[in-house]
Amino acid sequence: MLPALMLTAALSGAPRPDTPPDPLASAIEHYRTVESYRVTIHSTHANGEEHILYYYQKPGLVRMEFFRPHAGAVIIYNPHTQLVRLWPFGVGHFPKISLSPANPLIQSLSGQRVDQSDIGSLFENIRLLQKGGSTTILVDTKNSCPGTRESMGCHDILHLVVTGADGNAVANVHSSELWLDSASQFPVKVINRDLKDAIIETVLMEALEINIAPPDTLFNP
Numbered sequence: 001m002l003p004a005l006m007l008t009a010a011l012s013g014a015p016r017p018d019t020p021p022d023p024l025a026s027a028i029e030h031y032r033t034v035e036s037y038r039v040t041i042h043s044t045h046a047n048g049e050e051h052i053l054y055y056y057q058k059p060g061l062v063r064m065e066f067f068r069p070h071a072g073a074v075i076i077y078n079p080h081t082q083l084v085r086l087w088p089f090g091v092g093h094f095p096k097i098s099l100s101p102a103n104p105l106i107q108s109l110s111g112q113r114v115d116q117s118d119i120g121s122l123f124e125n126i127r128l129l130q131k132g133g134s135t136t137i138l139v140d141t142k143n144s145c146p147g148t149r150e151s152m153g154c155h156d157i158l159h160l161v162v163t164g165a166d167g168n169a170v171a172n173v174h175s176s177e178l179w180l181d182s183a184s185q186f187p188v189k190v191i192n193r194d195l196k197d198a199i200i201e202t203v204l205m206e207a208l209e210i211n212i213a214p215p216d217t218l219f220n221p
Helices: 023-031 119-130
Strands: 036-045 048-057 061-068 074-078 083-087 097-099 134-140 157-163 175-181 187-193 199-210
Touching (some): 023 119, 119 157
Antiparallel strands (some): 048 061, 061 074, 074 083, 083 097, 134 157, 157 175, 175 187, 187 199
């Protein structure tokens, strides 16, 4: 359905009273208060699809459980050791491999590193893109909740399009379109485009839980 309310504003102009002057800055500030989260990620790009259950805990612990591709594989990144442990056939099954996060064998199909995969890294890349570029703000109401299932329900969605300055790209991304949930201030959908406006990757995020209390064994099985 079309959103019941849509408005567009350039952040360089005067702020609208009904729209945050910089929703990205607000989302970043809120993210800094988050200690941990869990989310299901669906990513599609030219090289294929990924379906991952993703866990994050400060100061940078990451656990990724794969449904597609490599169903059953688990990788865990520890910022203290700066190593990634990989279980190709699941935790507790041989083999267990330790690798650098820079190793291309454990980068995503779109080339993303596990130590740069959290929402904070996404926000930082978009913030860098925003400098010298432009931001368009669209406010979508409850009737348009991209990437969420009806059974989950949803809140108002703030739709942003951040485009870098001419010829400017961050991690090969020139334009980033994201939908932020007004309650969690986390993205529910992201579309990244290159300098030719071709879609690099579309990411849907579902079943978000913030400030979970993961057991100690989650990141150290």
